[in-house]
Amino acid sequence: MMQFSQNCLVTCPSCFETFSVSGPSPSETPTEWDYDCEVCCRPMTIQFYLDEDTVVAETHSDQ
Numbered sequence: 125m126m127q128f129s130q131n132c133l134v135t136c137p138s139c140f141e142t143f144s145v146s147g148p149s150p151s152e153t154p155t156e157w158d159y160d161c162e163v164c165c166r167p168m169t170i171q172f173y174l175d176e177d178t179v180v181a182e183t184h185s186d187q
């Protein structure tokens with residue numbers, strides 16, 4: 125089975141802009157990344173988990 129990273133759409137919890145990040149490969153999930161928003165640069169936490177064979181990203185505010 126091929127394992128490859130996927131682009132995940134995330135919504136910033138601070139400015140609510142949506143952008144895509146190059147997520148982890150499915151074998152690396154579930155995992156959690158500290159990430160700075162590419163739009164407003166505020167820190168957030170992105171949780172990646174596997175739904176079927178798709179990596180899903182969920183964002184949380186870091187404050």
Ligand SMILES: [Zn+2]
Pocket residue numbers: 136137138139140141161162163164165166
């Ligand atoms: Zn933002």
